[in-house]
Amino acid sequence: MAKKKADRRRAPAAESQGKHPPVRLKIRRQDAPDKPETRRWETFEVEYLPQMNVISALQQIQKHPVTVAGVEVAPVVWDCSCLEEVCGACSMLINGRVRQACSALVDVISPKGKPIVLEPLRKFPLVRDLMVDRSRLFESLKRIRAWIEIDGTHPQGPGPRQSQEQQEELYPLSRCMSCGCCLEACPQYGPHSDFVGAAVISQVRLFNAHPTGALQKSERLEAIMGPGGIADCGKAQNCVEVCPLGIPLVDSIQTVAGETSRRFILSWLLGWSSDGG
Amino acid sequence: MAETTAPTSARSRVHRVIVVGGGLAGLMTTLRLCEANVPVLLVSLVPVKRSHSVCAQGGINASVNAGEGDSPAIHMEETVYAGDFLANQPPVQGMAQAAPELVHLLDRMGVPFNRTPEGRLDFRRFGGSLFHRTAFAGATTGQQLLYALDEQVRRYETIDVTDSRGISVPGEKLVHKLEYWDFLSLVRDDHGVAIGIVAQNLRSMRIEAFRGDGVCLATGGPGAIFGRSTNSVICTGTAASAVFQQGAVYANGEFVQVHPTAIPGADKLRLISESARGEGGRIWVPRDARDARRPADIPEGERDYFLERLYPGYGNLVPRDIASRALFQVGFHEGRGIFNPSTGKNELEVYLDLTHLDPILLKKKLSGILEIYQKFEGEDPYTQPMRVFPAVHYSMGGLWVDYETQGDGSLVAQSPRNHAASIPGLYAVGEVDFQYHGANRLGANSLLSCLYGGQLAGPALSAYQSALARSAADLPASLFDREKARESERFDDIMERAQGEKSTENAHVLHAELGEAMLRDCTIERHDAALRQLLAKLDELGERAKRVRVVDRSGRANQTAQFVRHFQNMLVLARVIAAGALERNECRGAHYKPACDPEVTPGAVGRDDENWLRTTLAVASETGEPKFIRSFDYECAGRTLRVTDEVDTSLTQPRARRYQQAGEANTAGRGPSRVAQGSRSERTERGHGEEEG
Numbered sequence: 001m002a003k004k005k006a007d008r009r010r011a012p013a014a015e016s017q018g019k020h021p022p023v024r025l026k027i028r029r030q031d032a033p034d035k036p037e038t039r040r041w042e043t044f045e046v047e048y049l050p051q052m053n054v055i056s057a058l059q060q061i062q063k064h065p066v067t068v069a070g071v072e073v074a075p076v077v078w079d080c081s082c083l084e085e086v087c088g089a090c091s092m093l094i095n096g097r098v099r100q101a102c103s104a105l106v107d108v109i110s111p112k113g114k115p116i117v118l119e120p121l122r123k124f125p126l127v128r129d130l131m132v133d134r135s136r137l138f139e140s141l142k143r144i145r146a147w148i149e150i151d152g153t154h155p156q157g158p159g160p161r162q163s164q165e166q167q168e169e170l171y172p173l174s175r176c177m178s179c180g181c182c183l184e185a186c187p188q189y190g191p192h193s194d195f196v197g198a199a200v201i202s203q204v205r206l207f208n209a210h211p212t213g214a215l216q217k218s219e220r221l222e223a224i225m226g227p228g229g230i231a232d233c234g235k236a237q238n239c240v241e242v243c244p245l246g247i248p249l250v251d252s253i254q255t256v257a258g259e260t261s262r263r264f265i266l267s268w269l270l271g272w273s274s275d276g277g
Numbered sequence: 278m279a280e281t282t283a284p285t286s287a288r289s290r291v292h293r294v295i296v297v298g299g300g301l302a303g304l305m306t307t308l309r310l311c312e313a314n315v316p317v318l319l320v321s322l323v324p325v326k327r328s329h330s331v332c333a334q335g336g337i338n339a340s341v342n343a344g345e346g347d348s349p350a351i352h353m354e355e356t357v358y359a360g361d362f363l364a365n366q367p368p369v370q371g372m373a374q375a376a377p378e379l380v381h382l383l384d385r386m387g388v389p390f391n392r393t394p395e396g397r398l399d400f401r402r403f404g405g406s407l408f409h410r411t412a413f414a415g416a417t418t419g420q421q422l423l424y425a426l427d428e429q430v431r432r433y434e435t436i437d438v439t440d441s442r443g444i445s446v447p448g449e450k451l452v453h454k455l456e457y458w459d460f461l462s463l464v465r466d467d468h469g470v471a472i473g474i475v476a477q478n479l480r481s482m483r484i485e486a487f488r489g490d491g492v493c494l495a496t497g498g499p500g501a502i503f504g505r506s507t508n509s510v511i512c513t514g515t516a517a518s519a520v521f522q523q524g525a526v527y528a529n530g531e532f533v534q535v536h537p538t539a540i541p542g543a544d545k546l547r548l549i550s551e552s553a554r555g556e557g558g559r560i561w562v563p564r565d566a567r568d569a570r571r572p573a574d575i576p577e578g579e580r581d582y583f584l585e586r587l588y589p590g591y592g593n594l595v596p597r598d599i600a601s602r603a604l605f606q607v608g609f610h611e612g613r614g615i616f617n618p619s620t621g622k623n624e625l626e627v628y629l630d631l632t633h634l635d636p637i638l639l640k641k642k643l644s645g646i647l648e649i650y651q652k653f654e655g656e657d658p659y660t661q662p663m664r665v666f667p668a669v670h671y672s673m674g675g676l677w678v679d680y681e682t683q684g685d686g687s688l689v690a691q692s693p694r695n696h697a698a699s700i701p702g703l704y705a706v707g708e709v710d711f712q713y714h715g716a717n718r719l720g721a722n723s724l725l726s727c728l729y730g731g732q733l734a735g736p737a738l739s740a741y742q743s744a745l746a747r748s749a750a751d752l753p754a755s756l757f758d759r760e761k762a763r764e765s766e767r768f769d770d771i772m773e774r775a776q777g778e779k780s781t782e783n784a785h786v787l788h789a790e791l792g793e794a795m796l797r798d799c800t801i802e803r804h805d806a807a808l809r810q811l812l813a814k815l816d817e818l819g820e821r822a823k824r825v826r827v828v829d830r831s832g833r834a835n836q837t838a839q840f841v842r843h844f845q846n847m848l849v850l851a852r853v854i855a856a857g858a859l860e861r862n863e864c865r866g867a868h869y870k871p872a873c874d875p876e877v878t879p880g881a882v883g884r885d886d887e888n889w890l891r892t893t894l895a896v897a898s899e900t901g902e903p904k905f906i907r908s909f910d911y912e913c914a915g916r917t918l919r920v921t922d923e924v925d926t927s928l929t930q931p932r933a934r935r936y937q938q939a940g941e942a943n944t945a946g947r948g949p950s951r952v953a954q955g956s957r958s959e960r961t962e963r964g965h966g967e968e969e970g
Contacts, residue, residue, distance in 0.1 A: 031831060032831075032833045049543040050543065051542050051543055051653065051654075052543045053543070053544060055544045056543035056544035059544055059785070062783075062785040062837070062840075063783055063785045063786050064783075065828050073828075074828055074829035074830070074831060074837065075829060075836070075837055077834050077836050079323075080510060081323055081327045081328075081329070081509045081510060081511050082329065082331055082332050082509045083509065083510065083542075083545040083547075084545070084547050084548075084649055084653075085649070085652065086331045086332060086417060086420050086645075087323075087327040087328075087331045087332075087509065088326070088327060089324075089327045102544070103653070105653070105655075107655075127480055127834055128480075128831075128833055128834040129834075131834060134324075135324075135456075138324065138326070138431070141428075142431055142434060142435055145432075146428055146431070147386075147387075147428035147429055147431060147432045148385070148387040148425075148428070148429075149432070150385050150386055150429070152312055153308060153309060153312060153382055153732070155378040155381070155382075156381070156382075157381055158381045158384060158385075158397070158398070159381060159384030159385040159386075161392075161395070161396030161397060162392055162396055163392065163396055164391075164392045164393075164394065164396075166392075167389050167390070167391060167392045168641070170389040171414060171415055171421075174387075174388075174389050174414075174421060174424060175417060175420065177326070177331070177420070178324075178326055207387070210387050212385065212387065213387060
């Protein structure tokens with residue numbers, strides 16, 4: 001079994017000596033957000049390479065920026081950095097699905113040589129072609145105070161002891177790379193609303209669950225109870241479906257929702273003012 | 278939004294220091310400056326959270342594990358030994374001593390380090406040591422460290438700047454971040470002092486000058502010079518090259534680390550961390566080079582665990598230069614890499630085998646890298662050995678930077694000389710500097726050197742600013758306009774060059790040729806004849822670069838034009854690396870010439886301490902060619918200082934490296950005092966149980 005699998009994986013490499021058909025890409029382009037008249041599709045064909053991903057296809061276009069119609073055009077503009085799915089830069093819509101371009105292997109997404117369709121994320125302001133502006137996500141992290149309030153970088157000895165179970169809960173949450181996939185897939189998120197989205201709510205859970213982070217728990221809960229906060233979640237659960245790192249985003253939303261309800265009830269019982277936190 | 282207008286282009290009440298680069302080193306420098314109440318302009322090519330530090334996997338070294346008899350002294354010695362004695366020892370000692378507190382600091386910041394049952398930090402083994410010294414967060418430690426610092430810096434983005442009376446300056450936060458800006462050059466006053474930078478917005482393509490009371494480059498390594506490497510695509514070395522061309526001294530450029538275990542890809546070579554071996558992974562090839570069986574069917578006795586055979590003392594955890602050469606020997610020279618039945622050839626690849634280890638433990642400690650393997654290779658590393666081969670990974674060389682010691686050999690914590698580059702007012706920190714790693718970096722020391730460097734550079738810049746007679750904010754605009762105009766002209770040249778001509782070039786095509794030539798002639802093995810050919814190839818590429826035509830005519834997010842600039846700068850550093858390799862006639866660490874190896878060339882000298890125990894110092898000549906010098910003068914905070922190429926070996930005596938023998942990497946001949954899981958040390962009884970660090 002395993003041997004067959006390995007051989008199958010190698011097969012395209014042997015075929016690439018000229019037999020494998022070229023890879024076709026249909027790409028949504030636009031020169032600038034204020035130039036809607038430049039919105040268009042362009043189709044390119046690039047050589048098939050073993051272990052090829054969408055990034056290496058785009059890299060080939062940089063070397064030879066000519067469409068299938070034989071027209072020389074500007075190379076496609078997109079964001080990328082690490083190419084191993086830890087930096088979060090290369091999010092785009094690939095065949096209609098939001099994901100990272102680096103981990104989109106051609107053999108997997110286009111096994112029968114169907115054209116690969118690339119489009120920019122739709123929930124964020126366009127910069128150009130496949131590049132969008134996700135700075136709103138980082139602004140939201142400021143709003144919920146997504147950090148541990150250390151007293152300073154001077155020597156203070158070890159941090160709080162934590163159990164292995166605790167580490168295993170926090171580590172997956174801490175891997176969120178702010179790629180924006182969960183926001184793209186969320187019906188509530190977008191230019192029409194100020195909902196912060198799952199990625200940001202999950203960071204509230206992360207910092208509130210940390211022994212030191214918990215000391216500022218109420219501030220974070222107050223922030224996430226405000227406009228655009230957790231109450232705006234429509235429970236579509238698309239976020240967890242598209243997260244490239246499998247972060248348990250729905251769990252995070254439920255956890256934070258539980259914490260905010262408890263806080264709300266408590267503040268109602270004790271007569272706290274909700275903006276007094 | 279990222280296209281914020283420049284807060285320092287106009288005369289401003291806020292006197293900022295500029296940090297270029299938002300990876301681990303840049304963020305640590307920024308944090309330390311903020312703590313000293315120095316406002317920072319943080320300029321980054323990408324959102325700082327996407328910096329290349331995210332790619333570091335295995336962990337960070339700190340000799341916290343005193344139970345094994347480990348100590349900062351041993352950490353220092355093993356670092357220096359792995360670096361083949363080319364590193365200045367006082368900064369390495371400072372780094373090793375600071376490491377435990379730095380790791381505690383990260384823990385306090387919330388880094389989800391793996392834990393022991395007692396709830397303390399867990400440590401694993403890494404290359405070049407027998408101790409469990411490496412703290413880790415799964416196998417995505419760099420990502421987790423970067424995020425922790427990113428969060429701390431974000432906090433300072435919300436804190437107001439206060440003036441000398443403690444009153445908030447309206448609208449000014451301690452950190453002002455400019456993301457998607459490309460560093461172009463330093464702005465210098467008429468005495469050559471760095472007073473700011475010129476940068477380009479990568480969306481609007483606007484070129485702007487910024488004022489800074491000191492400039493710190495934390496811009497990472499130049500891996501892209503080698504085409505595909507384990508580096509992110511942003512690691513082009515463009516900023517280091519730009520300041521080199523402006524006169525900064527570049528040191529030890531020829532020392533480029535090749536990591537033994539990466540996986541191939543059409544776009545990049547993805548790293549499989551040394552921690553795989555730290556947790557017990559084993560490297561092997563079939564004894565029979567034509568063995569076509571699947572690896573699980575090859576019995577133990579028919580496998581050659583060649584690292585364990587050649588280096589019984591350190592086994593699979595020999596330092597990277599040695600492991601990469603051994604892989605190259607087996608795969609390339611002996612043709613014993615994994616046999617590929619479909620082509621009938623032996624690949625360069627070898628097996629990295631984890632299948633004998635507990636899958637639950639692997640998932641907890643290594644899932645990050647095992648996921649990468651699974652995702653990109655489509656095979657299950659829990660049940661099948663991974664196929665790996667060497668790839669360019671790290672530059673030990675970089676901008677020359679200073680340090681200041683006091684009587685007892687320790688570093689002066691607040692000295693403005695620490696991390697000062699040779700241009701007054703310029704500092705460098707992280708992979709872009711040359712300090713700490715000598716001729717070969719020890720695994721899990723890179724994250725540490727970034728943090729320690731930042732810990733020193735922050736106070737150094739703060740001291741530098743305090744000593745300034747006049748802030749950059751009060752200098753005439755003409756100084757800034759002059760440099761901005763020069764860079765605008767250069768950009769226009771890139772845009773207009775070769776337009777309308779018939780025979781033109783594409784920078785990405787030239788880059789692929791550069792990478793191919795550098796990989797072939799300037800990595801694991803270096804031959805003088807090939808290096809001369811390589812230099813000729815670089816000349817040719819330089820000529821052809823003059824005919825590069827930018828196809829993209831747009832004034833918005835023009836990545837094509839940006840890449841032409843980066844490529845030109847890569848060519849300059851490529852020459853520093855290749856010419857440095859040609860110059861240095863010896864074998865030391867990652868720099869290996871078969872003609873200098875007595876085992877290949879009888880009578881050759883091997884490592885030549887008499888002639889080459891010295892720092893390579895390169896400066897740009899008038900034509901931009903590197904010129905090698907033995908000494909220079911530089912100015913720091915009003916003093917002129919003489920610098921020579923002598924290496925400070927005052928703490929431990931240089932000696933030949935012998936990783937065949939366990940415990941040889943430190944003078945005490947130490948291994949862990951308690952038998953530790955996964956350790957194959959035969960001399961574990963030699964240490965003393967409860968020695969304090």
